[in-house]
Amino acid sequence: MRCVLVNGAKLKAEALCAHxxxxxxxxxxxxxxxRLIYCDFRCYSIAVETSIRVLGHRTPIINAGTRSA
Ligand SMILES: [Zn+2]
Structure with a gap:
């Protein structure tokens, strides 16, 4: 995951931290x-760690949509 740190920018609308x-x-x-927005890098890093943890428990779907007869 990649992110950019924005300093001194004003958003068009009020935004809330995604975390x-x-x-x-x-x-x-x-x-x-x-394009999710976080209030600081701490919130971003926590959100990234959480999403990786959640994804890690998912069972991968192999050959979804293709069934062999
Ligand atoms: Zn936050």
Whole structure:
């Protein structure tokens, strides 16, 4: 996962952190792939660790949609 740290930017609309739900100020972290916004790098890193943990418990779907007869 990749992110950018934004300093001194003003969002067009009020935004809330995707992890903790606090209002995002002029400094925030935006994840590039999902475009989710986090209030700081701490929230971003926690969200990334949590999502990896959740994905790690998923069973991979192999050959989904192709059934052999
Ligand atoms: Zn946050």
């Amino acid at each position: 903790c739900g606090n209002r995002v100020g002029v400094n925030y972290v935006r994840e590039i792939d999902t």
